[in-house]
Amino acid sequence: MKFDDLQRQIIMDHYKHPQNKAEETPAGYVSKRGLNPSCGDDVTIFLLLEDGVVTDLKWNGDGCSICCASASIMTNEFVGQTIEQLDEKYENFKQMVSGHEYDVDAFEDAVCFNGIKDYPARFKCAIISWDTAYQLVKGDSDGQGH
Amino acid sequence: MKSINEIKKDFSMFTNHPDLVYLDSAATSLTPDCVVDSMSDYYKSNRSSVHRGLYKLAMQASNDYEDARSKMATYLNCKNEEVIFTKSTTASINNVARSIEHLIAQDDEIITTELEHHSNYLPWLELCERTGAKLIVIKSQDLTIQTSDVLAKVTDKTKLIAIHHVSNVIGNTVDVNQICEFANERKIMTLIDGAQAAAHMAVDLKAINPSFYTISVHKLLGPTGLGVLYINSNVADLLKPFDYGGDMVTPSSVDLDTYNVKNPSLKFEGGTPSIAEVIGLGAAIDYLTNIGIDNIHDHEVMLKRYAVAEFAKISDMATLYNSNNDSGLLTFNIHNVKVHDAVSESMLSDVTFDNAGIALRDGQMCNNLTMKYVLGTPAVLRASLYLYNDKTDVDKLIVTIKNIYQVWN
Numbered sequence: 001m002k003f004d005d006l007q008r009q010i011i012m013d014h015y016k017h018p019q020n021k022a023e024e025t026p027a028g029y030v031s032k033r034g035l036n037p038s039c040g041d042d043v044t045i046f047l048l049l050e051d052g053v054v055t056d057l058k059w060n061g062d063g064c065s066i067c068c069a070s071a072s073i074m075t076n077e078f079v080g081q082t083i084e085q086l087d088e089k090y091e092n093f094k095q096m097v098s099g100h101e102y103d104v105d106a107f108e109d110a111v112c113f114n115g116i117k118d119y120p121a122r123f124k125c126a127i128i129s130w131d132t133a134y135q136l137v138k139g140d141s142d143g144q145g146h
Numbered sequence: 147m148k149s150i151n152e153i154k155k156d157f158s159m160f161t162n163h164p165d166l167v168y169l170d171s172a173a174t175s176l177t178p179d180c181v182v183d184s185m186s187d188y189y190k191s192n193r194s195s196v197h198r199g200l201y202k203l204a205m206q207a208s209n210d211y212e213d214a215r216s217k218m219a220t221y222l223n224c225k226n227e228e229v230i231f232t233k234s235t236t237a238s239i240n241n242v243a244r245s246i247e248h249l250i251a252q253d254d255e256i257i258t259t260e261l262e263h264h265s266n267y268l269p270w271l272e273l274c275e276r277t278g279a280k281l282i283v284i285k286s287q288d289l290t291i292q293t294s295d296v297l298a299k300v301t302d303k304t305k306l307i308a309i310h311h312v313s314n315v316i317g318n319t320v321d322v323n324q325i326c327e328f329a330n331e332r333k334i335m336t337l338i339d340g341a342q343a344a345a346h347m348a349v350d351l352k353a354i355n356p357s358f359y360t361i362s363v364h365k366l367l368g369p370t371g372l373g374v375l376y377i378n379s380n381v382a383d384l385l386k387p388f389d390y391g392g393d394m395v396t397p398s399s400v401d402l403d404t405y406n407v408k409n410p411s412l413k414f415e416g417g418t419p420s421i422a423e424v425i426g427l428g429a430a431i432d433y434l435t436n437i438g439i440d441n442i443h444d445h446e447v448m449l450k451r452y453a454v455a456e457f458a459k460i461s462d463m464a465t466l467y468n469s470n471n472d473s474g475l476l477t478f479n480i481h482n483v484k485v486h487d488a489v490s491e492s493m494l495s496d497v498t499f500d501n502a503g504i505a506l507r508d509g510q511m512c513n514n515l516t517m518k519y520v521l522g523t524p525a526v527l528r529a530s531l532y533l534y535n536d537k538t539d540v541d542k543l544i545v546t547i548k549n550i551y552q553v554w555n
Binding site: 004007008011012015038040041042062063064065066067115116118119121122125 | 484485486487490491492493494509510524525
C-alpha cells in the first residue's frame with residue numbers, strides 16, 4: 001500500500017470507528033463546544049487535566065469525515081501531554097495543515113492530515129477539534145461535569 | 147417561454163462556464179447581461195446622484211432610479227411610494243424591528259414560526275428582549291405551517307405576525323392572504339418574508355395586503371447589495387425612519403431642533419442610495435416580465451416534479467425531504483454521507499458535486515430551527531431550480547448523488 005493510501009485508510013478508520021467518544025461530560029471533566037459556522041461541524045471536548053497533564057480527553061459531536069477523524073486522532077495525541085508539550089504540538093499541527101514547515105516526528109496518526117494543505121476549504125474541518133481542545137487546556141471552558 | 151438554451155445565452159456566466167450546473171439560485175441567482183449592462187451604462191454614461199442636482203445627468207439618474215421603483219411597484223401590484231430600497235432582506239427586517247419598537251410594549255406578543263430563516267427570527271427575538279414582549283413560535287405540521295395554527299395563537303396582545311411566504315429550506319408556501327386578512331381585521335401588523343417567493347411566483351400585494359413584505363433583489367436576477375421592503379401606506383406614518391440624515395428630510399425644514407421628513411418611500415431611504423443597483427433591478431424586472439413570472443413558475447413546477455420522480459428511483463441512496471410541495475427547492479441528504487464530504491473534496495474523495503460542476507448549498511441554510519426541530523438532521527444539501535435550469539441539470543444531479551453514495555457506502 002502506498003503511503004498516501006495508508007494515510008487515507010487511517011483517517012477513514014478514525015471516521016468510521018471514532019475513538020474516545022463520550023455522550024456527556026464525565027464527572028470532574030471540563031468541557032468546551034466548537035462550531036464551524038460554514039458547514040455545521042459541531043464538536044464538544046471533555047478534558048481531565050491533573051497537575052498540568054492531560055490525564056484524559058474525550059469528545060462528542062457531528063461533522064464531516066475530516067472533522068470527526070481529526071477529533072478522534074487529536075484525543076490520542078493530547079492524552080499524556082503537559083500543557084507545555086501541547087503548546088508545541090498544537091502550533092506544529094497548525095503549521096502542518098496550513099502548509100508550512102513542521103516537525104514530522106511530533107505526531108502519531110495526526111501526520112495523516114499533512115495532505116489537508118492541498119484542500120484549503122477543509123482546513124477548518126481538520127483544526128476545529130484541535131482549536132477547541134487547546135483552548136480548553138488553556139483554561140477556557142464552558143463548564144464542568146458532575 | 148424562450149428555450150433554456152436561449153435563456154442561457156443571456157447569462158455570461160454560462161458562456162464563461164459552459165458546463166456549469168447552477169443549482170444555488172435560492173442562495174443567489176445568476177445575473178443576466180442586461181442587468182450588468184444597465185448598471186455599466188449608468189457608471190459609464192450617466193453617473194450622478196439622485197434626488198439632488200437639477201442638471202440633466204442628475205435628472206436622468208433620478209428618473210431611472212424612480213422608474214425602477216415604479217417597475218417594482220407594478221411587479222408587486224402596489225403603490226410606488228410603498229417600495230423602499232434597503233441593502234438586503236436582513237436589513238429590511240431589522241429596520242422594521244427597530245422602527246416599530248415604540249409600538250411594542252411589555253407582554254405584547256409577536257408571532258413567528260420554526261421554519262423561518264434566521265433573518266426573520268433573530269430580529270424579533272431581539273425586539274422581544276428589548277421590549278419585554280413575548281415571542282410565540284408556531285410549530286410546523288406535515289412540513290408546512292397550518293394557517294389555523296397561526297390564527298389560534300392570536301390574542302388581544304398580538305402586535306405582529308412575522309412569517310415566510312415560501313420557506314428557504316422546505317419550500318412550503320404559507321397562505322399569507324388569509325393570515326393577513328385575519329390580522330388586518332384585528333389591526334395586527336404583518337411582515338411577510340418573500341425572499342424565496344417573489345422571484346418564482348406572481349406576488350400581488352394588493353391582494354395579500356400585508357404591513358410589510360421583503361424581497362431579496364439578488365435572488366431575482368438583480369445585483370447584490372440591494373433589498374426591497376414594501377411598507378403598506380396605511381402603516382408608514384406610524385414608523386420611525388430607519389436612518390436620519392440626508393435625503394430623508396425636506397432640506398429647508400431642518401433647523402436647530404426641528405425637521406420634517408419626506409414622503410414615505412424617501413423617509414426610509416436616508417443617505418445616497420444604491421443607485422446603480424436600483425437601476426439594475428429595473429432591468430431585472432424588465433427581463434423577468436418579458437419572460438413572464440407565471441412561465442417561470444410553471445417551468446420550476448415541471449422541473450421539481452421531474453426531480454421528485456427521479457429522486458424516488460434512488461430512495462435507497464438519498465432522502466428528499468420536501469417532495470410534498472412544488473417549490474423549486476430540492477432539500478435532501480445522501481445516506482451515510484456528510485454534506486461537507488458531498489460538496490467539497492479532500493484526500494478521502496474527489497467525487498463531489500463541486501468536481502462534477504454542480505453548484506449547490508450545504509449546511510443549515512441559515513435556518514437551524516428547521517434542522518433541529520423539523521428535519522432532525524444537523525445539515526442538508528439544497529439544490530434550487532430556476533429559469534435557466536433544465537432536466538439535464540436534474541439528471542446530472544441524480545448521477546452525481548449516485549456516484550457520491552457509492553464512494554461512501
